Amino acid sequence: MTEPPLYDREEFYNAYLTLPRSQKGLDGAPEWPTLRSMVGSVTGQDILDLGCGLGWFARWAVESGATGIDASDISVKMIERAEELTPAEMKPKISFAIKDLNDIGLQEGVYNLAFSSLTLHYLSTESLRRLLGLIFASLKPGGRFVFSIEHPIYTAPSKPSPEKLHDGREVWPLDSYAKDGLRETNWLGGVKKHHRTMTTYLKELMGAGFVLSDFDEWMPSEEYTKKEPMWKFERDRPMFLLMKVVKPIVH
Numbered sequence: 001m002t003e004p005p006l007y008d009r010e011e012f013y014n015a016y017l018t019l020p021r022s023q024k025g026l027d028g029a030p031e032w033p034t035l036r037s038m039v040g041s042v043t044g045q046d047i048l049d050l051g052c053g054l055g056w057f058a059r060w061a062v063e064s065g066a067t068g069i070d071a072s073d074i075s076v077k078m079i080e081r082a083e084e085l086t087p088a089e090m091k092p093k094i095s096f097a098i099k100d101l102n103d104i105g106l107q108e109g110v111y112n113l114a115f116s117s118l119t120l121h122y123l124s125t126e127s128l129r130r131l132l133g134l135i136f137a138s139l140k141p142g143g144r145f146v147f148s149i150e151h152p153i154y155t156a157p158s159k160p161s162p163e164k165l166h167d168g169r170e171v172w173p174l175d176s177y178a179k180d181g182l183r184e185t186n187w188l189g190g191v192k193k194h195h196r197t198m199t200t201y202l203k204e205l206m207g208a209g210f211v212l213s214d215f216d217e218w219m220p221s222e223e224y225t226k227k228e229p230m231w232k233f234e235r236d237r238p239m240f241l242l243m244k245v246v247k248p249i250v251h
């Protein structure tokens with residue numbers, strides 16, 4: 001019997017629902033203001049959201065004037081909850097669907113914006129390559145793909161948790177950076193993610209035809225860590241990588 005997707009496992013799902021970003025939505029995601037500036041205006045736009053989770057971005061996009069949004073996720077539980085959280089008046093503009101990014105198909109030339117938050121590191125490089133090709137084809141010329149992933153410095157270590165030095169300082173044990181592949185982490189009881197170097201990400205994006213437009217190695221501001229001390233360690237090494245790439249207009 002095949003295992004259910006990670007976010008459909010009762011224990012993991014319940015733990016995920018306790019996170020600030022699950023409860024407060026985009027306001028509980030500290031990297032959102034930077035990501036939002038990369039997204040820009042969505043008024044009158046057709047949007048794709050890959051790995052949409054509880055649908056917070058889809059609802060924000062509709063509130064912000066998007067024409068329509070196709071949002072999908074592999075997890076039945078996440079999509080069911082996304083539907084529950086979505087007010088009836090928004091439903092005509094959002095299509096939530098259960099889809100695996102490993103074998104998804106996409107319509108060509110229809111979207112102004114493709115978006116994906118903290119999902120692509122669940123895919124192997126082979127799957128990512130296939131998906132990037134589909135995303136590129138699904139965008140209209142000049143369309144953009146904005147996404148966040150866990151930063152390669154964050155995903156690299158063979159034992160990804162802070163280590164205490166003899167002088168009491170906590171450091172990130174960065175090893176295996178050059179070795180792309182699966183990593184087992186203890187986040188919310190155990191999660192497997194794919195580590196890739198920055199070079200791999202950039203070469204895959206360029207290979208699909210994208211042009212880099214914006215880039216941020218997101219870390220919380222000092223001001224933010226005063227408000228939210230649990231984020232203090234994240235100032236020592238970037239946790240998230242945010243990128244905006246564009247499908248060029250060919251004349």
Ligand SMILES: C[S@@+](CC[C@H](N)C(=O)[O-])C[C@H]1O[C@@H](n2cnc3c(N)ncnc32)[C@H](O)[C@@H]1O
Pocket residue numbers: 005007021050051052053054056072073074075078099100101102116117118119122
């Ligand atoms: C960290 S959550 C992020 C959810 C949402 N994008 C957000 O930022 O709030 C990662 C999401 O990726 C989804 N996911 C993981 N692997 C996937 C796959 N192969 N196909 C589609 N979705 C996937 C999970 O089910 C989960 O909802």
